[in-house]
Amino acid sequence: MTAYQGQRSHISLRIWGDYACFTRPEAKVERLSYDVITPSAARGVLEALYWKPEVRWVVERIHVYREPRFTNLRRNEVASKASAANAKQAMNGTPAGTLALYADEDRQQRAATILTGVEYIIGARFEVLDDSEPVAKHYNMFKRRAERGQCFHRPYLGTREFACDFAWVEGPIPASPLTGERDLGWMLHDLVFTPLDKNQEKLADTLCAHTGRPLKAEPRFFRAQMHDGVIEVPPLQHATAESVG
């Protein structure tokens, strides 16, 4: 692997939980989890503990401590999202029909194939986006929170109902009981957000929460190979865009 750009500071965070669902994008209606946590979900866990606009988390490797095991959960879910147009009308005092959602009229039963009993260690570093930012400050704040069990919001394994516990890992990373080579196939690495010009607004997938600028969100994939329970995560800029395989 090529040398990483920018400043590095490594952290290791152990995370574990009873259930997890790292949904495969190709199987998201009846959710099917990947075998292991995605770098994107791992980043979400780290950001739940500590994040500032000046830093960016980079997940470097994922240590897997338990054999992936699956179970099934079918739930009644509502099909729709809240309608902004209806909300706007109601807000202006002229509600057109119903604003609420009726769970029993707008119902879908969806099965989820989820992981049970997972445990990982996330190896990551953060990059500072502005060279004047002291890396040590961010590193220490993260470390302090991880050691004390503090978090900005409760981290979770894929979806919010699968909350996870976490602990700071000091010293060498324990070896995984999993051995040998395993090819986990193409996995989601993360989403890349690219700012668009004002005239390209129609192409936008989302808006930047800080600037309101339109952003294009593109998924990136990587070939996940697990060697003795460890998955090396390539840099995001080296991951493959949508058209894989």
Place this chain on the structure above:
Amino acid sequence: MIPRVDFVLLFDVKNGNPNGDPDAGNLPRVDPETGHGLVTDVCLKRKVRNFVGLVHGEDPPYEIYVKEKAVLNAQHTRAYKALNLEPDAKKRKSKGKDRAEEDKQLTTWMCTNFFDIRAFGAVMSTGVNCGQVRGPIQLTLARSIDPIIAQEHAVTRCAVTTEKEAEAQSGDNRTMGRKFTVPYGLYRVHGFINPHLAAKTGFGADDLDLFWKSLEQMFESDRSAARGEMAAQALICFEHADALGNAPASKLFDRVSVNRKAAENGTPPRSFADYELKIDEAGLPEGIKINRRF
């Protein structure tokens, strides 16, 4: 700002089905590997919504966004504009920053009106996928303390629905049905209240009190043939002085142990009195307060 709280809720069921599994013909949900009973987070959130809708008659700011029509009387055409929010009359042609501002206003308005959006969040389709509200309350799956068994009961009814059925039965008019119950199950669920997300959705101290009340009383207003007797038995809250938390949640949850009394005599549990609830309050980390609400 409300405090960060990690909580343990214990509730039980007697001769009822706390949460049917649509994948298993409505049998009570069971972890197939251990035999423990499960109740999903969304099942409990449904009850909280119903309870709040019931006690507040669904007036803003306690309207319920995801309603169950059969249970609740919809009063959705209430005067929304009674709220002193600036209406934004122009058509949705705003762009960039204005658009983001407008989306924010809509989200705020929805949070202000709807208790469940303030508490649990919602996905708002504001054209772009940033219209997502993450609520401060996070619940996990509830799991029974001991493995449960599901009993199947064959029941009969002495009337039929259609003429055709009556003819097929040549006037006997008896049909068989099935229902499933758990004789007894004590369930434990973990939850988290997040002050940072509460500040974002405007979920305040009154809302939190209402949420605690709903956990205590939601089963009382959810009686039905299927549920049997369900009751909330204990709610133990760990309150953190620091909004970021003063101790890992898992360590706090370990302080709450629920064990069978006299399990050695071999009889299966049939009531909450068969369990012993212990809360280890010794050497609490600084800044942690235990508040047993019931």
